[in-house]
Amino acid sequence: MSPRGGSGVQIKTPEQIAKMRAAGQVVARALDTLRAAVRPGVSTLELDSVAEKVIRDAGAVPSFKGYHGFPGSICASVNEEVVHGIPTAERVLADGDIISVDCGAILDGWHGDSAVTIAVGEARPEDLAMMEVCEESMWLGIAQMRPGKRLGDIGFAIGGHISANGGYGNVREYGGHGIGTEMHMDPHVLNYGKKGRGQKLVEGMCLAIEPMTTLGSHDVVELDDGWTVVTRDGGRAAHFEHTVAITADGPMVLTARESNRDKISQMGLVQPTW
Template identity: 70%
Template sequence: MFRKGEPAVQLKSETEIAKMRAAGRVVARTLDLLRSSVEPGMTTLDLDAIAERSIRDSGAVPSFKGYHGFPGSICASVNEEVVHGIPRDTKVLETGDIISIDCGAILDGWHGDSAITVAVGEISEADQRLLEVCEESMWQGIAQLRPGKRLGDIGHAVDSYIRSQSRYGNVQEYGGHGIGTEMHMEPHVLNHGRPGKGLRLTEGMCLAIEPMTNHGSRHVVQLEDGWTVVTRDGQRSAHFEHSVAITADGPLVLTAREENRAKIAEMGFAAPGF
Protein backbone atom coordinates (compact mmCIF):
# COMPACT_ATOMS: atom_id res chain seq x y z
CA MET A 1 0.00 0.00 0.00
CA PHE A 2 1.00 3.65 -0.28
CA ARG A 3 0.88 6.31 2.38
CA LYS A 4 -1.66 9.01 1.51
CA GLY A 5 -0.44 12.51 0.80
CA GLU A 6 2.66 13.88 -0.86
CA PRO A 7 4.98 12.31 -1.56
CA ALA A 8 3.35 8.91 -2.08
CA VAL A 9 5.44 6.55 0.02
CA GLN A 10 5.09 2.79 -0.30
CA LEU A 11 4.38 0.99 2.98
CA LYS A 12 5.26 -2.67 3.39
CA SER A 13 3.62 -5.43 5.40
CA GLU A 14 5.67 -7.77 7.58
CA THR A 15 5.51 -10.37 4.79
CA GLU A 16 6.77 -7.87 2.24
CA ILE A 17 9.56 -6.72 4.54
CA ALA A 18 10.63 -10.35 4.88
CA LYS A 19 10.83 -10.56 1.09
CA MET A 20 12.95 -7.42 1.05
CA ARG A 21 15.27 -8.97 3.63
CA ALA A 22 15.66 -11.96 1.29
CA ALA A 23 16.69 -9.59 -1.52
CA GLY A 24 18.95 -7.80 0.96
CA ARG A 25 20.70 -11.04 1.82
CA VAL A 26 21.58 -11.53 -1.86
CA VAL A 27 23.18 -8.08 -1.89
CA ALA A 28 24.93 -8.71 1.44
CA ARG A 29 26.45 -12.00 0.26
CA THR A 30 27.57 -10.39 -2.97
CA LEU A 31 29.25 -7.47 -1.17
CA ASP A 32 31.00 -9.90 1.18
CA LEU A 33 32.30 -11.77 -1.87
CA LEU A 34 33.42 -8.56 -3.55
CA ARG A 35 35.20 -7.34 -0.41
CA SER A 36 37.18 -10.57 -0.22
CA SER A 37 37.91 -10.44 -3.97
CA VAL A 38 39.35 -6.92 -4.15
CA GLU A 39 43.09 -6.97 -4.75
CA PRO A 40 45.71 -4.95 -6.61
CA GLY A 41 45.89 -5.70 -10.34
CA MET A 42 42.26 -6.57 -10.90
CA THR A 43 39.92 -4.31 -12.85
CA THR A 44 36.58 -2.90 -11.81
CA LEU A 45 35.07 -4.92 -14.68
CA ASP A 46 36.46 -8.08 -13.03
CA LEU A 47 34.49 -7.14 -9.90
CA ASP A 48 31.38 -6.51 -11.97
CA ALA A 49 31.55 -10.02 -13.42
CA ILE A 50 31.90 -11.53 -9.93
CA ALA A 51 28.91 -9.53 -8.73
CA GLU A 52 26.63 -10.45 -11.62
CA ARG A 53 27.44 -14.14 -11.26
CA SER A 54 26.78 -14.03 -7.49
CA ILE A 55 23.45 -12.25 -7.92
CA ARG A 56 22.19 -14.51 -10.69
CA ASP A 57 23.36 -17.68 -8.93
CA SER A 58 21.11 -16.59 -6.04
CA GLY A 59 18.09 -16.52 -8.34
CA ALA A 60 18.03 -12.73 -8.43
CA VAL A 61 18.61 -10.08 -11.11
CA PRO A 62 21.08 -7.16 -10.88
CA SER A 63 19.09 -3.96 -10.23
CA PHE A 64 21.61 -1.69 -11.88
CA LYS A 65 22.25 -3.43 -15.20
CA GLY A 66 20.34 -1.57 -17.88
CA TYR A 67 18.86 0.92 -15.39
CA HIS A 68 18.46 4.07 -17.51
CA GLY A 69 21.14 2.53 -19.71
CA PHE A 70 23.74 1.86 -17.00
CA PRO A 71 26.03 -0.91 -18.33
CA GLY A 72 27.19 -2.56 -15.10
CA SER A 73 25.82 -4.80 -12.36
CA ILE A 74 27.62 -2.68 -9.76
CA CYS A 75 28.79 0.90 -9.47
CA ALA A 76 32.56 0.84 -8.90
CA SER A 77 33.94 4.23 -7.85
CA VAL A 78 37.68 4.53 -7.20
CA ASN A 79 39.42 7.22 -5.11
CA GLU A 80 38.05 10.63 -6.19
CA GLU A 81 35.04 8.97 -7.85
CA VAL A 82 32.13 9.46 -5.49
CA VAL A 83 29.30 7.37 -6.96
CA HIS A 84 28.04 5.77 -10.19
CA GLY A 85 31.46 4.70 -11.46
CA ILE A 86 31.10 2.50 -14.55
CA PRO A 87 32.98 -0.82 -14.31
CA ARG A 88 35.74 -0.83 -16.94
CA ASP A 89 38.48 -3.19 -18.08
CA THR A 90 40.82 -0.20 -18.17
CA LYS A 91 40.31 0.71 -14.50
CA VAL A 92 43.02 -1.29 -12.71
CA LEU A 93 43.13 -1.25 -8.91
CA GLU A 94 46.41 -0.37 -7.22
CA THR A 95 47.64 -0.80 -3.66
CA GLY A 96 46.53 2.19 -1.60
CA ASP A 97 43.35 2.81 -3.60
CA ILE A 98 39.91 2.90 -2.06
CA ILE A 99 36.91 1.64 -4.02
CA SER A 100 33.24 2.22 -3.32
CA ILE A 101 31.08 -0.67 -4.49
CA ASP A 102 27.32 -0.10 -4.79
CA CYS A 103 25.25 -3.23 -5.42
CA GLY A 104 21.57 -3.88 -6.01
CA ALA A 105 19.49 -7.00 -6.63
CA ILE A 106 15.86 -7.82 -7.40
CA LEU A 107 14.42 -11.02 -5.92
CA ASP A 108 10.75 -11.93 -6.43
CA GLY A 109 10.03 -8.34 -7.43
CA TRP A 110 11.65 -6.72 -4.37
CA HIS A 111 14.84 -4.66 -4.31
CA GLY A 112 17.90 -4.65 -2.07
CA ASP A 113 20.51 -1.89 -2.32
CA SER A 114 23.72 -1.44 -0.34
CA ALA A 115 27.21 0.01 -0.69
CA ILE A 116 30.60 -0.34 0.99
CA THR A 117 33.97 1.31 0.52
CA VAL A 118 36.91 -1.08 0.52
CA ALA A 119 40.66 -0.65 0.92
CA VAL A 120 42.87 -2.06 -1.82
CA GLY A 121 45.75 -3.49 0.17
CA GLU A 122 47.20 -1.12 2.77
CA ILE A 123 45.77 2.41 2.80
CA SER A 124 46.75 5.55 4.67
CA GLU A 125 45.48 6.31 8.16
CA ALA A 126 43.71 9.35 6.73
CA ASP A 127 41.83 7.25 4.19
CA GLN A 128 40.96 4.64 6.82
CA ARG A 129 39.53 7.39 9.01
CA LEU A 130 37.52 8.71 6.05
CA LEU A 131 35.91 5.29 5.66
CA GLU A 132 35.14 5.08 9.37
CA VAL A 133 33.54 8.53 9.48
CA CYS A 134 31.35 7.87 6.45
CA GLU A 135 30.18 4.49 7.73
CA GLU A 136 29.40 5.79 11.22
CA SER A 137 27.44 8.70 9.77
CA MET A 138 25.28 6.11 8.00
CA TRP A 139 24.59 4.32 11.29
CA GLN A 140 23.71 7.62 12.94
CA GLY A 141 21.19 8.26 10.16
CA ILE A 142 19.76 4.75 10.43
CA ALA A 143 19.20 5.29 14.17
CA GLN A 144 16.56 7.90 13.30
CA LEU A 145 14.39 5.41 11.41
CA ARG A 146 11.64 5.06 13.99
CA PRO A 147 7.90 5.77 13.75
CA GLY A 148 7.13 9.39 14.58
CA LYS A 149 10.54 10.74 13.62
CA ARG A 150 10.88 13.12 10.66
CA LEU A 151 12.83 12.92 7.42
CA GLY A 152 14.93 15.91 8.48
CA ASP A 153 16.09 13.98 11.56
CA ILE A 154 17.94 11.54 9.30
CA GLY A 155 19.86 14.15 7.35
CA HIS A 156 20.59 16.15 10.49
CA ALA A 157 22.08 13.10 12.21
CA VAL A 158 24.28 12.25 9.22
CA ASP A 159 25.48 15.82 8.73
CA SER A 160 26.03 16.52 12.43
CA TYR A 161 28.22 13.47 12.84
CA ILE A 162 30.34 14.28 9.79
CA ARG A 163 30.76 17.89 10.96
CA SER A 164 31.82 16.71 14.42
CA GLN A 165 34.72 14.71 12.99
CA SER A 166 36.87 17.58 11.68
CA ARG A 167 36.92 18.87 8.14
CA TYR A 168 35.16 16.43 5.82
CA GLY A 169 32.86 17.26 2.94
CA ASN A 170 29.31 15.91 3.11
CA VAL A 171 28.01 15.52 -0.45
CA GLN A 172 24.60 17.17 -0.78
CA GLU A 173 23.72 16.67 -4.45
CA TYR A 174 23.06 12.95 -3.96
CA GLY A 175 21.43 10.99 -1.15
CA GLY A 176 19.27 8.08 -0.13
CA HIS A 177 15.80 7.08 -1.26
CA GLY A 178 12.76 4.97 -0.69
CA ILE A 179 13.04 1.38 -1.89
CA GLY A 180 10.66 -1.54 -2.41
CA THR A 181 9.11 -2.74 -5.67
CA GLU A 182 11.37 -0.19 -7.37
CA MET A 183 14.96 0.68 -6.60
CA HIS A 184 14.41 4.44 -6.34
CA MET A 185 11.13 5.54 -4.80
CA GLU A 186 9.83 8.41 -2.70
CA PRO A 187 11.03 9.95 -0.51
CA HIS A 188 14.42 11.37 -1.43
CA VAL A 189 16.57 11.15 1.71
CA LEU A 190 18.99 14.06 2.04
CA ASN A 191 22.21 13.71 4.02
CA HIS A 192 21.57 17.08 5.64
CA GLY A 193 18.44 18.59 7.14
CA ARG A 194 16.66 20.23 10.02
CA PRO A 195 15.58 18.06 12.97
CA GLY A 196 11.85 17.75 13.42
CA LYS A 197 11.12 18.85 9.86
CA GLY A 198 9.88 17.02 6.80
CA LEU A 199 7.88 13.87 6.18
CA ARG A 200 6.81 11.95 9.29
CA LEU A 201 8.32 8.45 9.35
CA THR A 202 5.85 5.58 9.55
CA GLU A 203 6.06 1.87 10.29
CA GLY A 204 6.37 -0.03 7.02
CA MET A 205 8.51 2.55 5.21
CA CYS A 206 11.75 1.24 3.72
CA LEU A 207 14.56 3.68 3.05
CA ALA A 208 18.10 3.45 1.72
CA ILE A 209 20.47 5.57 3.82
CA GLU A 210 23.66 6.45 1.92
CA PRO A 211 26.09 9.19 2.89
CA MET A 212 29.02 10.16 0.69
CA THR A 213 31.92 11.78 2.55
CA ASN A 214 34.91 13.56 1.01
CA HIS A 215 38.37 14.43 2.30
CA GLY A 216 38.04 17.95 0.93
CA SER A 217 35.03 20.04 0.01
CA ARG A 218 31.55 18.62 -0.47
CA HIS A 219 31.37 19.76 -4.11
CA VAL A 220 31.15 17.24 -6.94
CA VAL A 221 30.83 17.17 -10.72
CA GLN A 222 29.56 14.59 -13.20
CA LEU A 223 31.90 13.37 -15.93
CA GLU A 224 31.08 13.36 -19.63
CA ASP A 225 30.12 9.67 -19.51
CA GLY A 226 26.85 10.85 -17.95
CA TRP A 227 27.27 8.66 -14.86
CA THR A 228 30.51 8.96 -12.92
CA VAL A 229 30.46 11.61 -10.18
CA VAL A 230 33.83 12.86 -8.90
CA THR A 231 34.97 15.32 -6.27
CA ARG A 232 35.54 18.75 -7.76
CA ASP A 233 38.87 19.16 -5.95
CA GLY A 234 40.13 15.68 -6.84
CA GLN A 235 40.28 14.44 -3.24
CA ARG A 236 39.08 11.00 -2.22
CA SER A 237 35.55 10.05 -1.25
CA ALA A 238 33.83 7.22 0.65
CA HIS A 239 30.28 5.87 0.28
CA PHE A 240 28.27 3.52 2.49
CA GLU A 241 24.63 2.44 2.20
CA HIS A 242 22.08 0.11 3.79
CA SER A 243 18.44 -0.49 2.96
CA VAL A 244 16.39 -0.30 6.17
CA ALA A 245 12.78 -0.98 7.16
CA ILE A 246 11.03 1.07 9.84
CA THR A 247 9.35 -1.27 12.33
CA ALA A 248 7.67 -0.89 15.70
CA ASP A 249 10.81 -2.44 17.22
CA GLY A 250 13.17 0.01 15.53
CA PRO A 251 15.25 0.04 12.34
CA LEU A 252 15.55 -3.33 10.59
CA VAL A 253 18.66 -3.39 8.39
CA LEU A 254 17.53 -5.32 5.32
CA THR A 255 20.99 -5.55 3.73
CA ALA A 256 22.83 -6.41 6.95
CA ARG A 257 26.00 -8.47 6.60
CA GLU A 258 27.49 -10.75 9.24
CA GLU A 259 30.12 -8.13 10.04
CA ASN A 260 27.29 -5.74 11.00
CA ARG A 261 25.91 -8.04 13.70
CA ALA A 262 27.76 -6.46 16.63
CA LYS A 263 27.03 -2.91 15.46
CA ILE A 264 23.32 -3.62 15.09
CA ALA A 265 23.21 -5.05 18.62
CA GLU A 266 25.20 -2.11 19.98
CA MET A 267 22.79 0.38 18.38
CA GLY A 268 19.75 -1.47 19.73
CA PHE A 269 18.20 -2.03 16.32
CA ALA A 270 15.72 -4.77 15.48
CA ALA A 271 17.48 -8.07 14.78
CA PRO A 272 17.41 -8.76 11.02
CA GLY A 273 18.30 -12.43 11.26
CA PHE A 274 21.50 -13.61 9.68
Protein backbone atom coordinates (compact mmCIF):
# COMPACT_ATOMS: atom_id res chain seq x y z
CA MET A 1 0.00 0.00 0.00
CA SER A 2 1.28 3.47 -0.84
CA PRO A 3 1.64 5.87 2.09
CA ARG A 4 -0.70 8.43 3.58
CA GLY A 5 1.83 9.51 6.19
CA GLY A 6 4.94 8.47 8.14
CA SER A 7 6.35 8.65 11.64
CA GLY A 8 10.13 8.57 11.65
CA VAL A 9 12.97 6.35 10.44
CA GLN A 10 13.15 3.18 12.49
CA ILE A 11 16.32 1.09 12.67
CA LYS A 12 15.80 -2.63 13.34
CA THR A 13 17.99 -5.19 15.05
CA PRO A 14 18.61 -8.54 13.35
CA GLU A 15 16.10 -10.08 15.75
CA GLN A 16 13.46 -7.55 14.76
CA ILE A 17 14.19 -8.12 11.08
CA ALA A 18 13.59 -11.83 11.68
CA LYS A 19 10.17 -10.95 13.12
CA MET A 20 9.44 -8.84 10.05
CA ARG A 21 10.40 -11.80 7.86
CA ALA A 22 7.84 -13.89 9.74
CA ALA A 23 5.17 -11.26 8.97
CA GLY A 24 6.44 -11.15 5.40
CA GLN A 25 6.01 -14.90 5.05
CA VAL A 26 2.35 -14.54 6.00
CA VAL A 27 1.92 -11.95 3.24
CA ALA A 28 3.80 -14.18 0.80
CA ARG A 29 1.49 -17.12 1.51
CA ALA A 30 -1.56 -14.90 1.10
CA LEU A 31 -0.35 -13.63 -2.29
CA ASP A 32 0.48 -17.15 -3.47
CA THR A 33 -3.02 -18.25 -2.48
CA LEU A 34 -4.57 -15.26 -4.24
CA ARG A 35 -2.57 -15.87 -7.41
CA ALA A 36 -4.07 -19.37 -7.55
CA ALA A 37 -7.57 -17.98 -6.89
CA VAL A 38 -7.55 -15.29 -9.58
CA ARG A 39 -9.67 -16.36 -12.55
CA PRO A 40 -12.55 -15.06 -14.66
CA GLY A 41 -15.81 -14.89 -12.70
CA VAL A 42 -14.25 -14.27 -9.29
CA SER A 43 -15.14 -11.05 -7.49
CA THR A 44 -12.56 -8.91 -5.78
CA LEU A 45 -14.53 -9.32 -2.53
CA GLU A 46 -14.10 -13.11 -2.78
CA LEU A 47 -10.36 -12.58 -3.16
CA ASP A 48 -10.41 -10.33 -0.11
CA SER A 49 -12.02 -13.11 1.94
CA VAL A 50 -9.39 -15.60 0.75
CA ALA A 51 -6.56 -13.30 1.83
CA GLU A 52 -8.08 -12.49 5.21
CA LYS A 53 -8.48 -16.18 6.02
CA VAL A 54 -4.84 -16.94 5.20
CA ILE A 55 -3.67 -14.01 7.32
CA ARG A 56 -5.85 -14.77 10.34
CA ASP A 57 -5.16 -18.51 10.17
CA ALA A 58 -1.49 -17.63 10.59
CA GLY A 59 -2.27 -15.72 13.80
CA ALA A 60 -1.74 -12.38 12.08
CA VAL A 61 -3.99 -9.39 11.44
CA PRO A 62 -4.63 -7.71 8.06
CA SER A 63 -2.72 -4.41 8.01
CA PHE A 64 -5.14 -2.70 5.65
CA LYS A 65 -8.50 -3.49 7.23
CA GLY A 66 -9.68 -0.38 9.04
CA TYR A 67 -6.55 1.59 8.13
CA HIS A 68 -7.83 5.19 7.90
CA GLY A 69 -11.22 3.54 7.33
CA PHE A 70 -10.19 1.27 4.45
CA PRO A 71 -12.75 -1.57 4.36
CA GLY A 72 -10.72 -4.42 2.82
CA SER A 73 -7.95 -6.78 3.81
CA ILE A 74 -6.37 -6.27 0.39
CA CYS A 75 -6.28 -3.54 -2.20
CA ALA A 76 -7.68 -4.99 -5.43
CA SER A 77 -6.99 -2.65 -8.36
CA VAL A 78 -8.28 -3.79 -11.77
CA ASN A 79 -7.08 -2.57 -15.17
CA GLU A 80 -6.97 1.26 -15.05
CA GLU A 81 -7.00 1.23 -11.25
CA VAL A 82 -3.44 1.82 -10.06
CA VAL A 83 -3.62 1.34 -6.28
CA HIS A 84 -6.04 1.27 -3.33
CA GLY A 85 -8.92 -0.41 -5.16
CA ILE A 86 -11.67 -1.40 -2.71
CA PRO A 87 -12.76 -5.06 -2.94
CA THR A 88 -16.46 -5.41 -3.81
CA ALA A 89 -18.91 -8.14 -4.81
CA GLU A 90 -19.80 -6.14 -7.91
CA ARG A 91 -16.27 -6.06 -9.35
CA VAL A 92 -16.05 -9.44 -11.09
CA LEU A 93 -12.90 -10.35 -12.99
CA ALA A 94 -13.16 -11.06 -16.72
CA ASP A 95 -10.86 -12.81 -19.15
CA GLY A 96 -8.10 -10.43 -20.25
CA ASP A 97 -8.22 -8.23 -17.14
CA ILE A 98 -5.19 -7.54 -14.99
CA ILE A 99 -5.47 -7.09 -11.24
CA SER A 100 -2.95 -5.56 -8.85
CA VAL A 101 -3.27 -7.12 -5.41
CA ASP A 102 -1.63 -5.35 -2.49
CA CYS A 103 -1.57 -7.22 0.82
CA GLY A 104 -0.28 -6.46 4.32
CA ALA A 105 -0.17 -8.35 7.61
CA ILE A 106 0.82 -7.62 11.20
CA LEU A 107 2.41 -10.44 13.19
CA ASP A 108 3.75 -9.95 16.70
CA GLY A 109 3.57 -6.18 16.19
CA TRP A 110 5.58 -6.12 12.94
CA HIS A 111 4.35 -5.39 9.41
CA GLY A 112 4.85 -7.01 6.02
CA ASP A 113 3.61 -5.36 2.80
CA SER A 114 3.78 -6.69 -0.75
CA ALA A 115 1.97 -6.42 -4.08
CA VAL A 116 1.77 -8.26 -7.39
CA THR A 117 -0.06 -7.71 -10.66
CA ILE A 118 -1.74 -10.81 -12.07
CA ALA A 119 -3.17 -11.48 -15.51
CA VAL A 120 -6.69 -12.93 -15.56
CA GLY A 121 -7.19 -15.75 -18.07
CA GLU A 122 -5.77 -14.99 -21.52
CA ALA A 123 -3.38 -12.06 -21.07
CA ARG A 124 -2.82 -9.23 -23.53
CA PRO A 125 0.83 -9.12 -24.68
CA GLU A 126 1.05 -5.38 -24.05
CA ASP A 127 -0.06 -5.90 -20.44
CA LEU A 128 2.49 -8.65 -19.86
CA ALA A 129 5.28 -6.49 -21.28
CA MET A 130 4.40 -3.59 -18.98
CA MET A 131 4.08 -5.89 -15.97
CA GLU A 132 7.53 -7.36 -16.66
CA VAL A 133 9.13 -3.91 -16.82
CA CYS A 134 7.41 -2.82 -13.61
CA GLU A 135 8.50 -5.91 -11.69
CA GLU A 136 12.07 -5.74 -12.97
CA SER A 137 12.31 -2.06 -11.99
CA MET A 138 11.35 -3.10 -8.46
CA TRP A 139 14.17 -5.64 -8.33
CA LEU A 140 16.67 -3.11 -9.64
CA GLY A 141 15.57 -0.66 -6.96
CA ILE A 142 15.89 -3.35 -4.30
CA ALA A 143 19.46 -4.09 -5.48
CA GLN A 144 20.46 -0.54 -4.49
CA MET A 145 19.52 -1.11 -0.84
CA ARG A 146 23.01 -1.35 0.62
CA PRO A 147 24.61 0.57 3.49
CA GLY A 148 26.16 3.81 2.22
CA LYS A 149 23.88 4.11 -0.82
CA ARG A 150 21.27 6.88 -1.05
CA LEU A 151 17.51 6.98 -1.51
CA GLY A 152 18.07 8.64 -4.88
CA ASP A 153 19.95 5.56 -6.07
CA ILE A 154 16.78 3.49 -5.60
CA GLY A 155 14.60 5.95 -7.50
CA PHE A 156 17.19 6.35 -10.25
CA ALA A 157 17.36 2.59 -10.82
CA ILE A 158 13.56 2.22 -10.89
CA GLY A 159 12.81 5.24 -13.04
CA GLY A 160 15.69 4.63 -15.41
CA HIS A 161 14.58 1.10 -16.17
CA ILE A 162 10.96 2.14 -16.76
CA SER A 163 11.90 4.96 -19.13
CA ALA A 164 14.45 2.86 -21.03
CA ASN A 165 12.18 -0.14 -21.60
CA GLY A 166 8.99 0.77 -23.39
CA GLY A 167 8.60 4.33 -22.15
CA TYR A 168 5.78 3.39 -19.78
CA GLY A 169 4.28 5.94 -17.44
CA ASN A 170 5.93 6.04 -14.01
CA VAL A 171 3.38 7.14 -11.42
CA ARG A 172 4.93 9.92 -9.34
CA GLU A 173 2.26 10.79 -6.77
CA TYR A 174 2.70 7.50 -4.87
CA GLY A 175 5.75 5.51 -3.88
CA GLY A 176 7.43 3.29 -1.36
CA HIS A 177 7.93 3.87 2.34
CA GLY A 178 9.60 2.89 5.54
CA ILE A 179 7.94 0.04 7.39
CA GLY A 180 8.28 -1.72 10.75
CA THR A 181 6.05 -1.39 13.79
CA GLU A 182 3.81 0.74 11.57
CA MET A 183 2.88 0.12 7.95
CA HIS A 184 3.85 3.59 6.72
CA MET A 185 6.90 5.26 8.20
CA ASP A 186 9.61 7.61 6.99
CA PRO A 187 11.30 7.80 4.61
CA HIS A 188 9.10 8.19 1.54
CA VAL A 189 10.72 6.32 -1.36
CA LEU A 190 10.31 7.95 -4.77
CA ASN A 191 10.25 5.82 -7.92
CA TYR A 192 12.49 8.34 -9.66
CA GLY A 193 15.58 10.23 -8.51
CA LYS A 194 19.22 11.13 -8.96
CA LYS A 195 22.22 8.98 -8.13
CA GLY A 196 23.97 9.86 -4.91
CA ARG A 197 21.19 12.16 -3.69
CA GLY A 198 18.85 11.92 -0.75
CA GLN A 199 19.02 10.20 2.61
CA LYS A 200 21.88 7.78 3.26
CA LEU A 201 20.86 4.14 3.61
CA VAL A 202 22.04 2.38 6.75
CA GLU A 203 21.96 -1.15 8.10
CA GLY A 204 18.68 -1.93 9.85
CA MET A 205 16.45 0.25 7.67
CA CYS A 206 13.42 -1.54 6.21
CA LEU A 207 11.68 -0.14 3.14
CA ALA A 208 8.75 -1.12 0.98
CA ILE A 209 9.77 -0.70 -2.67
CA GLU A 210 6.77 -0.33 -4.98
CA PRO A 211 6.88 1.01 -8.53
CA MET A 212 3.66 1.65 -10.46
CA THR A 213 3.66 1.78 -14.27
CA THR A 214 1.01 2.70 -16.83
CA LEU A 215 0.41 1.99 -20.51
CA GLY A 216 -0.32 5.66 -21.16
CA SER A 217 0.29 8.87 -19.25
CA HIS A 218 1.56 8.66 -15.67
CA ASP A 219 -1.14 11.11 -14.54
CA VAL A 220 -3.56 9.68 -11.97
CA VAL A 221 -6.66 10.82 -10.09
CA GLU A 222 -8.37 9.60 -6.91
CA LEU A 223 -12.02 8.58 -7.25
CA ASP A 224 -14.85 9.90 -5.11
CA ASP A 225 -14.62 6.87 -2.80
CA GLY A 226 -11.56 8.56 -1.31
CA TRP A 227 -9.30 5.58 -2.03
CA THR A 228 -9.21 4.17 -5.56
CA VAL A 229 -6.49 5.75 -7.71
CA VAL A 230 -6.98 5.43 -11.48
CA THR A 231 -5.07 6.57 -14.54
CA ARG A 232 -6.44 9.84 -15.85
CA ASP A 233 -6.45 8.58 -19.45
CA GLY A 234 -7.91 5.13 -18.68
CA GLY A 235 -4.71 3.26 -19.55
CA ARG A 236 -3.97 0.06 -17.67
CA ALA A 237 -1.52 -0.03 -14.77
CA ALA A 238 0.78 -2.45 -12.95
CA HIS A 239 2.06 -2.42 -9.36
CA PHE A 240 4.70 -4.59 -7.68
CA GLU A 241 6.02 -4.31 -4.13
CA HIS A 242 8.30 -6.04 -1.65
CA THR A 243 9.31 -5.23 1.92
CA VAL A 244 13.12 -5.24 2.13
CA ALA A 245 15.66 -4.95 4.96
CA ILE A 246 19.10 -3.40 4.58
CA THR A 247 21.66 -5.72 6.15
CA ALA A 248 25.46 -5.53 6.36
CA ASP A 249 25.58 -8.08 3.54
CA GLY A 250 23.03 -6.34 1.32
CA PRO A 251 19.26 -6.34 0.71
CA MET A 252 17.06 -9.06 2.23
CA VAL A 253 13.56 -9.39 0.74
CA LEU A 254 11.31 -10.00 3.75
CA THR A 255 8.14 -10.69 1.73
CA ALA A 256 9.92 -13.07 -0.66
CA ARG A 257 7.79 -15.86 -2.10
CA GLU A 258 9.11 -19.27 -3.13
CA SER A 259 8.82 -18.16 -6.76
CA ASN A 260 11.32 -15.36 -6.01
CA ARG A 261 14.07 -17.72 -4.84
CA ASP A 262 15.88 -17.93 -8.20
CA LYS A 263 15.66 -14.17 -8.77
CA ILE A 264 17.16 -13.47 -5.36
CA SER A 265 20.05 -15.85 -6.12
CA GLN A 266 20.53 -14.40 -9.61
CA MET A 267 20.79 -10.85 -8.26
CA GLY A 268 23.12 -11.78 -5.40
CA LEU A 269 20.72 -10.61 -2.69
CA VAL A 270 20.73 -11.95 0.85
CA GLN A 271 18.70 -15.14 1.09
CA PRO A 272 15.94 -14.83 3.72
CA THR A 273 14.81 -17.76 5.81
CA TRP A 274 12.45 -19.99 3.83
